[in-house]
Amino acid sequence: xxxxxATLKVSSWSRALVRIAEQVGSVRTAYFPRHExxxxxVVICPRRVFLTAALRKRTIITSSPPSWCGVMPLETKHRxxxxxxxxxxxxxxxxxxxxxxxxxKGFIADLYCVSQMEEFNLEKERAPVxxxxxxxxxxxxxxxxxxxAQKLKSDLPANFYSHIKYAVLALGDSNYxxxxxxxxxxxxxxxxxxxxxxxxxxxxxxGVGLELVVEPxxxxxxxxxxxxxxxxxxxxxxDAEKILDTNDVSTxxxxxxxxxxxxxxxxxxxxxxxxxxxxxxGVEQNPIxxxxxxxxxxxxxxxxxxxLSETALNIPSLPVVYLNVEFQKSTVQVCEQxxxxxxxxxTLFQVPVTKAISLxxxxxxxxxxxLELDISKTSMTYxxxxxxxxxxxxxxxxxxxxxxxxxxxxxxxxxxxxNIIPNNKKKGAHxxxxxxxRSTLQFILTWCLEIRSVPKKACxxxxxxxxxxxxxxRRLQELSSKQGTADYTRYxxxxxxxxxxxxxxxxxxxxxxxxxLEHLPKLQVRxxxxxxxxxxxxxxxxxxxxxxxxxxxxEKPIKRRGVCTGWLAEQVTSMLQNYxxxxxxxxxxxxxxxxxxxxxxxxxxxFFHLPAVMAAPxxxxxxxxxxxxxxxxxxxxxxxxxxxxxxxxxxTWLFYGCRHHDRDYLFRNELKxxxxxxxxxxxxxxxxxxxxxxxxxxxxxxxxxxLHLFAEDVAKMLxxxxxxxYVCGHGENTGDWY
Numbered sequence: 001x002x003x004x005x006a007t008l009k010v011s012s013w014s015r016a017l018v019r020i021a022e023q024v025g026s027v028r029t030a031y032f033p034r035h036e037x038x039x040x041x042v043v044i045c046p047r048r049v050f051l052t053a054a055l056r057k058r059t060i061i062t063s064s065p066p067s068w069c070g071v072m073p074l075e076t077k078h079r080x081x082x083x084x085x086x087x088x089x090x091x092x093x094x095x096x097x098x099x100x101x102x103x104x105k106g107f108i109a110d111l112y113c114v115s116q117m118e119e120f121n122l123e124k125e126r127a128p129v130x131x132x133x134x135x136x137x138x139x140x141x142x143x144x145x146x147x148x149a150q151k152l153k154s155d156l157p158a159n160f161y162s163h164i165k166y167a168v169l170a171l172g173d174s175n176y177x178x179x180x181x182x183x184x185x186x187x188x189x190x191x192x193x194x195x196x197x198x199x200x201x202x203x204x205x206x207g208v209g210l211e212l213v214v215e216p217x218x219x220x221x222x223x224x225x226x227x228x229x230x231x232x233x234x235x236x237x238x239d240a241e242k243i244l245d246t247n248d249v250s251t252x253x254x255x256x257x258x259x260x261x262x263x264x265x266x267x268x269x270x271x272x273x274x275x276x277x278x279x280x281x282g283v284e285q286n287p288i289x290x291x292x293x294x295x296x297x298x299x300x301x302x303x304x305x306x307x308l309s310e311t312a313l314n315i316p317s318l319p320v321v322y323l324n325v326e327f328q329k330s331t332v333q334v335c336e337q338x339x340x341x342x343x344x345x346x347t348l349f350q351v352p353v354t355k356a357i358s359l360x361x362x363x364x365x366x367x368x369x370x371l372e373l374d375i376s377k378t379s380m381t382y383x384x385x386x387x388x389x390x391x392x393x394x395x396x397x398x399x400x401x402x403x404x405x406x407x408x409x410x411x412x413x414x415x416x417x418x419n420i421i422p423n424n425k426k427k428g429a430h431x432x433x434x435x436x437x438r439s440t441l442q443f444i445l446t447w448c449l450e451i452r453s454v455p456k457k458a459c460x461x462x463x464x465x466x467x468x469x470x471x472x473x474r475r476l477q478e479l480s481s482k483q484g485t486a487d488y489t490r491y492x493x494x495x496x497x498x499x500x501x502x503x504x505x506x507x508x509x510x511x512x513x514x515x516x517l518e519h520l521p522k523l524q525v526r527x528x529x530x531x532x533x534x535x536x537x538x539x540x541x542x543x544x545x546x547x548x549x550x551x552x553x554x555e556k557p558i559k560r561r562g563v564c565t566g567w568l569a570e571q572v573t574s575m576l577q578n579y580x581x582x583x584x585x586x587x588x589x590x591x592x593x594x595x596x597x598x599x600x601x602x603x604x605x606x607f608f609h610l611p612a613v614m615a616a617p618x619x620x621x622x623x624x625x626x627x628x629x630x631x632x633x634x635x636x637x638x639x640x641x642x643x644x645x646x647x648x649x650x651x652t653w654l655f656y657g658c659r660h661h662d663r664d665y666l667f668r669n670e671l672k673x674x675x676x677x678x679x680x681x682x683x684x685x686x687x688x689x690x691x692x693x694x695x696x697x698x699x700x701x702x703x704x705x706x707l708h709l710f711a712e713d714v715a716k717m718l719x720x721x722x723x724x725x726y727v728c729g730h731g732e733n734t735g736d737w738y
Contacts, residue, residue, distance in 0.1 A: 078229040081125055082109040085133040085145035085182060089521040090171055090206070094214055095132045097458060098221070099427035100320060105222045111428040114148040122161060128198060128228055129166040130221065133186050138607045139178020141185055152189035162194030165228060169217055173206040175730075180204070199224035209489045211457065215482065299505045300554045301491035304475055313481040318465060319458045322426035324419045325514045331413040331440070342391060342434060342447060343601065349378040351541075352595040356572035359544065359579050364663040366546045368625055369569060369576075370531070373600070376539030380600075384533045384632030385608035388541065389525035391599040392564040394452070398500055399445045405503045406513060412442040418517060434522040441513070449520040452498045452563055457488065459499075459519035466515070469508035476506070495555040504558075526564035527603055529728065531628035536635035541600075544628040544666065571596040608726065614640055617650035617723035619714055623657035623703050626729030627666055630654060633726075634670075638679040651681040651717065653710075657703040659689040684710065 080102065084095035095111060102109040112119050114131075122129070136142050141149045168190075170183020180203045187201055202217035204210040355372035382388065403412050415438050420429050435448045445451060455463070457480040464476035478484040479492060491497060499520065503509055532542035547569050548562030561569070575595075610633055611618065618637075620630040634652065641649055654671070658664045665685075674680035686700045700706045707714060717723035 077103075077106055077108050078225070079108050079110065079127045080225065081120060081127050081129045082111045083114050083120070083129065083131045084111075085114045085131070085142045085148065085186065087134050087136040087142035087144070088524055090210065091132040091134040091142070093456060093458075093521070094169065094171075094210075094218075096427060098130065098132070098218060100425075101218070101317070102427075103425075104317070105225075107222075107225060109427060113144055115144040117148060117151070122164060125164060128225055129164055129195075130169075131166060131183070131186060132169045132171070133183035134171040135173075135178065135180055135182035137605070139181030141182040145182065145186070149185060149189065152186065152193065156193055158192070159194040161190060162196075164190065164195035165198040166190060166195050167197060167199035167201070167221065167224065169202040169204060169214065171204050171206065171210060175207045198228045209493050211485060211488065215485065299497075299501070299557060301487070301495070301497065302472075302475060302505050304471075304478055304487075308478055308484060308487060309474075311483050313477055313483055315477050315481050316457065316461050319462050319518070320424055320426040320429075321514065321518070322421050322424040322429040323431075323514045323517050324421050325512070325517065326417045326419075327411050327441070328415040328417055330415055342436070346601045347379075348391070348599050348601050349375065349380050350597050350599050351375050351378060351380075352597055353572055353575075354540075354595060355577070356575050357577045357579050359664075359666045361663045365659055366549075366624075366664065367569075368544060368546050368664065368666055369572070370542065370544050370579075371568065371572065372537075373541040373543075373598070374539065375541050380541075380602055382530050382534060382541065382602055382604070383609055384530065384636045385610065385629050386605050387527045387529050387603040388543075388600050389527045389603055390564060390568075391447075391525055391601075392523075392567050393446045394449075394523065394563060395560070395566065396446070398451060398560075399442065402445055402451060402500055402503070403441065405500070406516075407510070408441060408513065413440050415439070416441050416444060416513070432517060432522070435517070444517075448523055449516060450523045451500060451516075451520060452496070453521055454492050454496055455499055455502065455519065459515075460488075460492075460502075462515050462519060463502065463509055463511055466511045467506060467509040469506070472506040472508050476502075476509070491555055495553065496550065497556060501556055501558075525601075529629040529632075531631045533632045533636035533639065535639040536632075542631075544625050546625055568598075571598070608728075610636060611724050613650075614644065615648045615650045617652070617717040617721050618726065619653045619655070619717060619723060620726045620728075621655045621703055621707065622726075622728045624664075624729065625666065626727075627654075627656055629728050630726070631667055631670060634674045634679050638674065638677065641679065650721070650723070652679065653682040653684070653714075653717070654680060655684045655703045655706045657686045657688060657706070659687065661687050661690055 082095055082099055082102075084091045086092040086095075092113070099109040099111040109130075110120070110127075114133075133145065134142055168183050168187045170180035170187065172178075172180030172182070183201070183203075191197075199221060202213050204213035204217070351373045353371055354374045355370075357370040359368040359370050360366065380388075403409055418431055418435065420431060432448075435444055439448065460476050461480040464473050464480065467473040467476060479488050499516070503511075528543040528545060530541060531544050532540060534540075545565050545568070548565045550556070550560050550562075552559040560566070608629065614637075618633070620633065622628070622630050634654075637649070637652060641647075656671075658666065665687075671680065671683055675683055684706045686702060686706055688701045700709055714725075718725060
């Protein structure tokens with residue numbers, strides 16, 4: 001049976017109306033004469049049925065409608081094409097949010113990933129186009145957008161897309177170079193092909209909080225769309241009125257062209273009942289005044305403060321529930337080998353860790369570990385400057401706690417069956433592709449979901465519905481509201497509050513598993529730079545990382561380590577060596593323990609390779625663990641010089657910085673060796689926490705001070721000798737170097 005609310009083509013009027021009417025009450029039929037004597041049977045419903053027209057190209061030829069058509073007013077909804085280019089799911093989530101809000105704003109959104117090029121055609125598109133695009137790598141478009149970008153860059157006429165009116169929301173992180181460049185690339189290509197903006201491009205910065213730009217940009221989008229569509233909407237409304245005007249005999253046998261007509265039929269319900277689900281503006285107006293909150297030892301973000309605690313809130317619409325979760329009776333043990341199912345389109349390699357060395361002293365601020373992987377039995381290849389990604393699990397203890405908190409301890413090894421709820425209103429609802437079929441609950445929470453991610457406002461809004469305590473519910477509503485944006489940024493984002501933190505702090509919040517599957521993103525791989533050269537260490541791959549530590553604080557009383565770095569450190573505890581007292585590999589293997597295995601795949605980075613010409617000078621800037629790829633550079637350059645002794649080699653300069661000379665000076669022995677054999681021409685080092693003996697000496701503190709000190713030399717190599725300049729380091733700290 002067709003549901004009471006459905007979307008259908010104009011040619012299906014008669015059959016659909018009859019089927020819907022059968023569900024809403026008794027009907028009587030009439031006949032609607034069409035072109036060349038063909039008649040359609042149409043029903044008369046006992047209560048009002050609204051016909052909603054969305055813009056699709058179609059010509060309707062009709063005669064004067066009978067008088068009973070007056071009870072079915074035609075209401076137009078403009079169609080928009082909504083595209084997203086997402087790497088980690090951010091752009092997709094924002095696009096889905098826009099799509100869900102579109103209906104309440106008077107639009108119907110066709111939602112597609114830009115990789116689904118067979119589903120949409122910009123050459124023939126006449127509806128407004130909205131594109132949400134993220135950035136990956138060194139200012140590149142996401143992997144899903146490569147073909148789309150290639151098509152835009154192909155040899156097309158200058159006015160090929162002159163009929164397109166579009167808007168772009170570009171996502172990025174200002175801590176890294178080429179901010180929001182993925183969206184900028186798409187934007188520039190469309191402009192070069194004649195497409196025109198109907199709304200200013202938005203640039204959302206994940207470094208300070210995407211929502212600071214995303215929310216006002218979306219709010220302004222609707223007004224821009226309405227202004228763009230107003231003229232077309234008036235024309236369609238005019239034609240619709242002519243069709244329904246029983247007194248206008250001039251409409252007899254007249255052809256009306258309605259761009260893209262599609263009909264949505266909804267049985268009318270009382271306004272009060274409809275508004276209780278969603279307001280016409282897509283925002284539930286729900287003023288709530290919080291009562292007194294009891295003082296207790298809880299994270300500081302739990303307690304609401306004035307004036308927010310006494311403010312009437314505009315709470316977002318409740319996200320659509322679209323997944324149904326059931327547990328099968330059979331149980332399966334989680335196997336780490338199954339992680340290969342998580343990346344079916346990528347060549348994964350499971351390799352052993354053959355060496356682990358602590359590069360820092362115990363009293364160093366950060367602990368840096370050096371790991372060696374044996375890739376000799378794989379087909380994996382890499383060059384110095386390339387990166388690779390590790391598939392890592394969530395913390396076992398956190399997964400166990402989350403399972404307990406969900407009340408599913410007796411179900412953790414049961415297979416979870418996930419299905420789409422029939423006839424749900426979620427735009428583009430689909431099963432999460434990153435969860436393999438026949439996965440257990442423990443496998444899903446361990447390998448599939450990013451349980452450490454900061455919940456988005458839509459997730460907080462959904463959690464509020466499963467929170468019984470009124471003050472706790474109010475706080476979740478505040479954090480999800482427009483009025484609570486400052487608190488959301490201050491507490492949720494700045495302190496990386498995750499779902500488990502929320503469940504710990506709000507005991508009455510008891511969400512179902514389906515909420516987690518709908519709102520938590522995919523567990524992302526972690527990428528690291530290669531710190532070796534395959535010429536220097538055949539069959540080996542080295543990398544370096546700091547163990548990320550999140551200390552406890554009033555906002556988050558429990559300390560924890562980074563997801564991947566914490567897991568890696570735990571894996572190599574029994575084989576960890578000291579940098580100053582390094583043992584040989586054979587000693588490690590003879591201890592009798594099994595070497596830890598990790599799953600990796602390569603990520604080539606052609607923009608960060610050594611120059612093809614050995615004579616070109618290279619300048620490397622890498623504080624802290626940012627030195628890692630340059631160790632590979634120097635190893636490679638040394639081998640190149642040994643293999644080509646007659647070739648001229650350009651100068652190699654390395655600017656390196658750390659806190660203390662005797663605590664965290666990474667690779668100091670290797671660097672001295674490169675200096676001694678002539679591979680490294682100049683090594684410039686600074687120590688930001690070591691006080692100089694002569695306090696008046698004014699020694700450089702950070703690498704940018706070193707660069708300033710040797711600015712003339714750097715400029716000469718870059719401008720006069722066609723040198724290459726490389727920078728590697730934490731994104732938050734590199735802004736001052738440029």
